[in-house]
Amino acid sequence: MxxxxxxxxxxxxxxxxxxxxxxxxxxxxxxxxxxxxxxxxxxxxxxxxxxxxxxxxxLLAPLARPRALWGVGLNYRSKAELTGRPVPDEPVLYLAASTSACAPGSAVRLPAAETAQMDYEAEIAVVIGRTLDRAAEREAWPAVAAITAANDMTARDVMKRTGAPVLAKSFPGFTPLGASLLGRDAIADPGAIGVRCRVGGELRQDSSSADMIFAIPELLARISRYAVLRPGDVVLTGTPAGTGQDRGDFLRPGDDVRVEVDGVLPLTVQVQA
Known part of the structure; x- marks a missing residue:
């Protein structure tokens, strides 16, 4: 579907x-x-x-009111290798405000008074369909309802200044989701979902879920050890190398950002002053 x-x-x-x-x-x-x-x-x-x-x-936001927005800080080997960071033994988890979600095609305001380092993060977003409470890995993927594309935007300097991902990621519009939902049954292999990002038409990120440190079922199962995941919750599964942080080149007003996840429509937003 x-x-x-x-x-x-x-x-x-x-x-x-x-x-x-x-x-x-x-x-x-x-x-x-x-x-x-x-x-x-x-x-x-x-x-x-x-x-x-x-x-x-x-097209409107297919997930206009996510119950919860979970994210993981470092979940691609390419990102760890590029930055020289050790591969974590446990996922670095956080929550963002659900009010940061926005529709495909939106203009996302750069909050210039708070950040000079607005960054893009192309991610595969997983939508929970059935409750996961201390679930085993084998139970996690069958509980998924769908996937979609996400842009887990981050104010890098806010993150550094406050040490709080929830503040760096919760500005209005900082979590675009969409433009479509692909049902779980239409996904042949959750370990081979491609994800890409283009800024102004230039390819910046190009990877797949095969490069994840914690595969999607394992990531969901681990989260469920600490918090119950319920239908409608959205889990952002990490971003590969090639972000603005990696390049030392952050978003500017007028930039068009396009996130592509295999099987779903492209997610585009424009940065606005």
């Missing part, structure tokens, strides 16, 4: 277009919270069909 949120309601991507659905849910998050997956949309009546190009400019 490949799902988007349009101004007319929930849509299924099929045959190169968007089938707008007559579904008893306000958005995909409500479907996941109520049923544990996106499968309930498979039999929904199609109200109308529109070309994907026509729907694209009007």
């Amino acid at each position: 490949h799902v988007v949120m349009t101004s007319a309601g929930i849509g299924r991507i099929e045959d190169g277009g968007v089938a707008v659905l007559d579904a008893p849910y306000p958005d995909p998050t409500a479907v996941i919270e109520a049923t544990g997956s996106l499968d309930a949309l498979a039999g929904a009546k199609v109200v109308r069909r529109v070309p994907l190009d026509d729907a694209g400019p009007g």
